Amino acid sequence: AQTVTQSQPEMSVQEAETVTLSCTYDTSESDYYLFWYKQPPSRQMILVIRQEAYKQQNATENRFSVNFQKAAKSFSLKISDSQLGDAAMYFCAYRTPQGGSEKLVFGKGTKLTVNP
Amino acid sequence: DSGVTQTPKHLITATGQRVTLRCSPRSGDLSVYWYQQSLDQGLQFLIQYYNGEERAKGNILERFSAQQFPDLHSELNLSSLELGDSALYFCASSPGLAQWAQYFGPGTRLLVL
Numbered sequence A: 001a002q003t004v005t006q007s008q009p010e011m012s013v014q015e016a017e018t019v020t021l022s023c024t025y026d027t028s029e030s031d032y033y034l035f036w037y038k039q040p041p042s043r044q045m046i047l048v049i050r051q052e053a054y055k056q057q058n059a060t061e062n063r064f065s066v067n068f069q070k071a072a073k074s075f076s077l078k079i080s081d082s083q084l085g086d087a088a089m090y091f092c093a094y095r096t097p098q099g100g101s102e103k104l105v106f107g108k109g110t111k112l113t114v115n116p
Numbered sequence B: 001d002s003g004v005t006q007t008p009k010h011l012i013t014a015t016g017q018r019v020t021l022r023c024s025p026r027s028g029d030l031s032v033y034w035y036q037q038s039l040d041q042g043l044q045f046l047i048q049y050y051n052g053e054e055r056a057k058g059n060i061l062e063r064f065s066a067q068q069f070p071d072l073h074s075e076l077n078l079s080s081l082e083l084g085d086s087a088l089y090f091c092a093s094s095p096g097l098a099q100w101a102q103y104f105g106p107g108t109r110l111l112v113l
Helices: none
Strands: A003-005 A010-014 A019-021 A024-026 A033-039 A046-052 A064-069 A074-079 A088-095 A110-115 B005-007 B010-013 B019-024 B031-038 B042-050 B053-057 B064-068 B074-078 B087-094 B108-112
Touching: A003 A088, A010 A019, A019 A110, A024 A074, A033 A064, A033 A074, A046 A064, A046 A074, A074 A088, B005 B087, B010 B019, B019 B087, B019 B108, B031 B074, B042 B064, B042 B074, B053 B064, B074 B087
Parallel strands: A010 A110, B010 B108
Antiparallel strands: A003 A024, A019 A074, A033 A046, A033 A088, A064 A074, A088 A110, B005 B019, B019 B074, B031 B042, B031 B087, B042 B053, B064 B074, B087 B108
């Protein structure tokens, strides 16, 4: 079964600085998708960024970028120029298009605090 | 705003009762997913529907059931409620099955007393 591990339960960063959140996953599949979701205090789950495993280029969305290392099964999220509004729980998620289910498998999350 | 709506936002009920949670997917999305978020279990996949048909089941209890209607909205029915069913229940939708990301609704917060 696929598993997703986020080894940092909590992280903090100073406003305007850069922070990297870690995620590793375990799978025997070669084709899959990875996502980062943000959950602010409102509890809404917001898609931040996604990465297709077959793409070598790392995904980027404005201040958010990933470092995807397929061989190491690592998928970290880098937030540049951190803002107060970035404070939230961040969840890494995995999905395979195979097996008859497109369910997301989530990590336990990392709570990010942004200090002014 | 993801375009996925869920009602009600909050629900307080007693043990043994039955409740229905409703989800309307984004316009055009055929696939609907239900997830449960609790403190001890984290985010868990419950069930998926695609164009009216059940596609996959996850950690869904037998006391729980769901369906997707012809207009593509979905309902999650929770019966014989227990204290441990208290959680945040999310609905998510996606256009198709393959590579599409899932967009989440605001969730229904269920408290069983």
